[in-house]
Amino acid sequence: MSTTGTSRGTRKVEYLVTRTPQMGMDGRPTDVPVMPLAVEPELLGEHMLINIGPQHPATHGVLRLVLELDGETVVRCIPHIGYLHSSFEKLGEYRDWNQIIPLTDRMDYLAPLIYNCAYAMSVEKLMGVEVTERCKIVRVILMEMDRIFSHLLWVGTTAIDVGAFTAFLYAFQERERIYDLHEALTGARITTSATRIGGMMADLPVGWTDAMRHFVDTLPRTLDEIETLLTHNNLWIGRNQNIGVISAEDAVDYGLTGPNLRASGVPYDIRKDRPYYDYETYEFDVPVGVHGDSYDRYLCRMDEMRQSLRILDQALDRLPGGPINVDDPRVILPGKTDLMSDMESMIHHFKLVMEGVRAPVGESWFSVESSKGELGMYVVSDGGSKPVRWHVRGPSFINISALPKMVEGELLADVIAVNASLDIVLGEIDR
Amino acid sequence: MADKDLNESLRDLESGPRTSEAPGDGPRGAAADASSHASVAALRAKFGDAVQHHTVMAGDEHVVYIARERIREVLRWLKDDAAHDYKFLIDVTAVDYGGGRPLEVVYQLWSLTHGRQLRLKVTLPLSALEVDSAVPVWNSANWLEREVYDLFGIHFHGHPDLRRIMMPDNYAEGHPLRKDFPLRGRFSRAEQTRRAMEMDLEDFYIPAELATAGMKEEAPKAPAGVSDASAAAASEPEPGGIRTPNDPDHWSLGSEDSGAGGASAPEGVDG
Numbered sequence: 268m269s270t271t272g273t274s275r276g277t278r279k280v281e282y283l284v285t286r287t288p289q290m291g292m293d294g295r296p297t298d299v300p301v302m303p304l305a306v307e308p309e310l311l312g313e314h315m316l317i318n319i320g321p322q323h324p325a326t327h328g329v330l331r332l333v334l335e336l337d338g339e340t341v342v343r344c345i346p347h348i349g350y351l352h353s354s355f356e357k358l359g360e361y362r363d364w365n366q367i368i369p370l371t372d373r374m375d376y377l378a379p380l381i382y383n384c385a386y387a388m389s390v391e392k393l394m395g396v397e398v399t400e401r402c403k404i405v406r407v408i409l410m411e412m413d414r415i416f417s418h419l420l421w422v423g424t425t426a427i428d429v430g431a432f433t434a435f436l437y438a439f440q441e442r443e444r445i446y447d448l449h450e451a452l453t454g455a456r457i458t459t460s461a462t463r464i465g466g467m468m469a470d471l472p473v474g475w476t477d478a479m480r481h482f483v484d485t486l487p488r489t490l491d492e493i494e495t496l497l498t499h500n501n502l503w504i505g506r507n508q509n510i511g512v513i514s515a516e517d518a519v520d521y522g523l524t525g526p527n528l529r530a531s532g533v534p535y536d537i538r539k540d541r542p543y544y545d546y547e548t549y550e551f552d553v554p555v556g557v558h559g560d561s562y563d564r565y566l567c568r569m570d571e572m573r574q575s576l577r578i579l580d581q582a583l584d585r586l587p588g589g590p591i592n593v594d595d596p597r598v599i600l601p602g603k604t605d606l607m608s609d610m611e612s613m614i615h616h617f618k619l620v621m622e623g624v625r626a627p628v629g630e631s632w633f634s635v636e637s638s639k640g641e642l643g644m645y646v647v648s649d650g651g652s653k654p655v656r657w658h659v660r661g662p663s664f665i666n667i668s669a670l671p672k673m674v675e676g677e678l679l680a681d682v683i684a685v686n687a688s689l690d691i692v693l694g695e696i697d698r
Numbered sequence: 699m700a701d702k703d704l705n706e707s708l709r710d711l712e713s714g715p716r717t718s719e720a721p722g723d724g725p726r727g728a729a730a731d732a733s734s735h736a737s738v739a740a741l742r743a744k745f746g747d748a749v750q751h752h753t754v755m756a757g758d759e760h761v762v763y764i765a766r767e768r769i770r771e772v773l774r775w776l777k778d779d780a781a782h783d784y785k786f787l788i789d790v791t792a793v794d795y796g797g798g799r800p801l802e803v804v805y806q807l808w809s810l811t812h813g814r815q816l817r818l819k820v821t822l823p824l825s826a827l828e829v830d831s832a833v834p835v836w837n838s839a840n841w842l843e844r845e846v847y848d849l850f851g852i853h854f855h856g857h858p859d860l861r862r863i864m865m866p867d868n869y870a871e872g873h874p875l876r877k878d879f880p881l882r883g884r885f886s887r888a889e890q891t892r893r894a895m896e897m898d899l900e901d902f903y904i905p906a907e908l909a910t911a912g913m914k915e916e917a918p919k920a921p922a923g924v925s926d927a928s929a930a931a932a933s934e935p936e937p938g939g940i941r942t943p944n945d946p947d948h949w950s951l952g953s954e955d956s957g958a959g960g961a962s963a964p965e966g967v968d969g
Contacts, residue, residue: 316911333903335910345907349864354874356849361881392756519785519810522838535786535810631756632806632817634788643806647793655796660789660806668841697864 314342317679321350325428325683328693330667332682339678344671348664351697359657363623364390367657369460374659374695378417379459380409380449381637382695387462388543389633389644394626396465396598401589403544405471408479408582409452409461410635411575415486416445417638417690418568422493425565425687429506434493441489444482451475464624465599466592476583483579490572497565507562511673511685514559521669524662525640526567527689531559537636549578561688568690598624623652630656639663639690659698663691729753735760737782737809737816745772750821761817769805769820770830770856776807776816777835783811787832790842792850796877801850803829822852831857849875861904868893868901 320331329350335343355374359367371386372379384406391398398406423438446456451472453459461468497503513523518531528535536553538546554570556563592599600619601612626648634643640662647656666689673689674682729752733739738760742749748771751763764772776784784807793802805818820829831854832839843854844863851873854860862869870893871884883890900908 314910316907333907335907343910345904349862349866352864354864357874357879357881395757517837520837522787522836522842533810540813541815629755630759630761630793632759632815641788643789645789645791645804645806649795656793658789658791660791664841664845665838668838672837 319682321347326686327424327691329697330686330691330693332670332686334679334682336679339680341674341677341679341682344674344682346667346670348667348693348696351693353698355698356657356659359654361653363652364464364626364654365624367654368462369458371659372458372460374661374698375417375637375639375663375692376457376694377420377692378413378638379457380413380461381417381635381642383459383462384410385633385635385637385642385644387464388635389631389646390464390624390626392633393629393631393646393648394464394598394624396593396595398466398593399590401587402466402591402593404582404586405467405591406462407544407546407549408579408586411578411582412445412448412479412482414575414638415572416442418572419445421568421638421687421690422497422565425684425690426497426503428683428687429503431497431500431503434496437489437493437496441486448475448478448482451478463592463599465595470591476586479579480583483576483583486576487573490569494569498569504562506681506684507565507688508560509558510561510677510681511688512558512560513669513673517672518559518669521672522665523640523669524665525636525638525690526564526571527640527666527669529553530556530563530567532557537634537641541634543633543635546578549581551575551577561684564688564690625650625652626654634660637662639692639695640666659695661695661698663689663693664696664698667691667696735814735816736812737776737784737814738762740779740782741772741776744775748772755817759815759817761819763819763821766820766822766829769803769818770832770835772818773805773807773832774835782809782814784809784814784816786810787836787838787842790832790839790846792846792852792875794850794875794877798824800824801827801852803846803852805832827851828853828855830855831860833857849873851876866897866901867904868897 315336317334317336318331319334320326321329323330326332331347331350333345333347334341353373355370359370362370368383368386371382375382388406419438419442423435423442426432426434426438449459450456452475453461453468513521513527513531515531515533518528519533523531524535532555534553534555537543538551539553551574552570554567554574556567596612596615596619598619600606601609601616605612606616626646628648628650630645630647632643632645634641636642641660642662643660645656645658645660646654649655667686670686670689674685677685734754735752738749738752741762742752745764745768748765748768749762750765753761755761773787776782777787786808787805788808789804789806791804791806793804795802800821800823803820803822805820807816807818808814809816822829827850829852831843833843833854834856840857840859841863843857844859844861846852847854847857847860848862848864861867865874872879874883885893899913903911903913
């Protein structure tokens with residue numbers, strides 16, 4: 268895919284495929300003769316109610332959809348959520364600031380490090396803690412890595428939902444390498460819990476950056492292969508083009524963010540609009556679609572992976588040495604040597620272990636661009652070691668609320684395809 | 699001795715509401731200079747007294763407290779006025795500081811054209827947890843307000859579909875994110891299990907769906923807060939009170955076989 272850059276760094280995804288003329292506006296071939304309906308007249312206009320889920324492989328978790336059908340056309344779609352509800356926000360009110368981090372990666376287990384980082388960043392903003400340069404760049408690397416991690420899962424499972432199996436295997440083979448990188452860094456494959464207020468649980472292990480570099484160098488080949496399998500594939504085009512269309516105005520009105528919004532042509536990316544961690548100094552583009560359909564969402568995500576690779580490449584180049592944790596006894600435990608020899612360090616250690624980090628009275632809203640869209644973390648503190656309120660603005664939660672708008676009037680089979688193209692994760696929707 | 703501490707802390711975890719230790723009406727922050735944010739200055743000029751308080755949090759986050767009666771008007775103006783153009787309603791949530799203090803509804807806005815953020819808040823006393831819905835202004839408010847309704851019990855007037863969203867539709871223990879709600883719920887585990895086992899078809903489908911399926915005769919009675927939110931709010935015994943399935947504002951599902959618990963509180967209620 269070639270790029271046409273603009274001053275702001277946004278660009279249109281370029282179509283190597285011209286939309287095939289024999290496809291009608293509904294994405295189905297127009298030269299197929301329509302059979303006359305041979306239905307008994309009293310059955311016409313009869314609506315049927317069907318239930319999909321909550322245990323259904325194509326709903327990507329425990330989503331339940333109740334559909335009212337007229338024949339095969341969806342008249343009404345009512346999503347039911349909450350089957351995975353664990354009230355993380357309530358649990359957070361009983362835990363101190365650092366103990367909430369394990370809750371965050373259980374929300375979006377497809378991109379756990381983005382959630383770890385976003386939460387730590389919101390508390391650091393509230394406390395006025397500025398993390399070290401190395402920590403910033405390490406977090407950028409981890410967040411971009413998990414963006415690829417999540418998009419790879421998306422392309423694999425979406426391909427399966429519309430019947431293409433091979434892309435799934437290719438994508439999961441690459442995800443396995445990111446699992447290994449997670450495991451080398453944190454000891455866990457999914458529930459990473461890697462960040463701490465003021466830094467990271469641990470610095471990068473020896474050899475990790477080389478493995479990361481190797482991943483960055485070799486992933487494009489797999490992406491090329493996946494695109495060869497899908498982009499020009501007639502079935503893929505037929506199942507995705509002009510399906511689940513949402514206009515730019517509607518997308519903003521329904522609060523869509525992330526690739527779902529950008530596929531409709533709105534270039535809103537927090538990394539560009541409200542840059543954090545020096546994202547303005549990295550060279551990357553924001554892919555923007557035109558039609559707002561499933562196919563454009565696919566193109567945007569594939570291109571975003573390549574842009575993430577560009578960011579990773581630059582971040583690995585500029586990764587400095589130095590400490591990963593901020594030198595601030597309010598938030599970071601003192602070293603073992605200091606602890607044993609220095610009275611003051613011992614007092615700090617005692618306070619941090621017994622009481623935990625204390626945030627000042629106030630509140631903070633911080634949002635990052637997660638793989639799914641705008642991930643906002645809202646923390647309210649009363650000066651204690653536990654939050655009064657910790658709220659997560661989950662991008663999937665808002666994105667899935669636009670599903671009825673996108674599928675009403677489409678066919679039943681397209682509900683699965685559109686739902687897949689939204690890239691939802693139920694852990695974060697239900698929280 | 700250690701066991702005693704453990705037991706005490708466990709009891710605290712189960713029953714003790716964690717209320718905010720901050721004094722006064724929660725951390726409102728010192729008044730900020732209105733000229734530091736273009737939209738705040740314009741809001742003050744346009745709406746006058748409806749803009750109650752303006753403060754800056756965490757360095758650069760402008761928070762404006764708006765009078766409850768005018769919130770929808772303010773939101774609509776902020777969205778439609780070209781000089782502000784807050785086309786994006788990013789979030790709606792609420793904060794409970796506990797200890798009988800008023801709840802706050804929080805609106806987070808983003809202007810795509812001007813690149814500006816603004817946070818609006820509405821303060822709601824516990825005696826009147828109701829506010830105008832933002833759904834007529836933004837469709838994205840739909841699920842967000844349902845979530846606030848479900849977890850905090852705040853009624854949004856004019857919301858087209860105010861149902862529980864996270865908790866089951868027949869959930870009778872209250873609103874989980876309120877500070878007076880114990881972490882493990884109000885009912886005993888046995889009662890919770892009994893209720894889960896007793897769920898039937900009508901607990902899994904909303905009345906509109908049952909009507910479509912031909913399992914209910916006519917259009918169902920609207921759930922609480924939909925058709926006449928003020929009446930529904932008035933019929934609630936007290937904000938945050940436990941709703942039993944026999945309450946008039948719980949969906950009347952036609953059948954009378956749910957009368958096992960009678961008019962009294964259901965069995966097995968803890969505390």
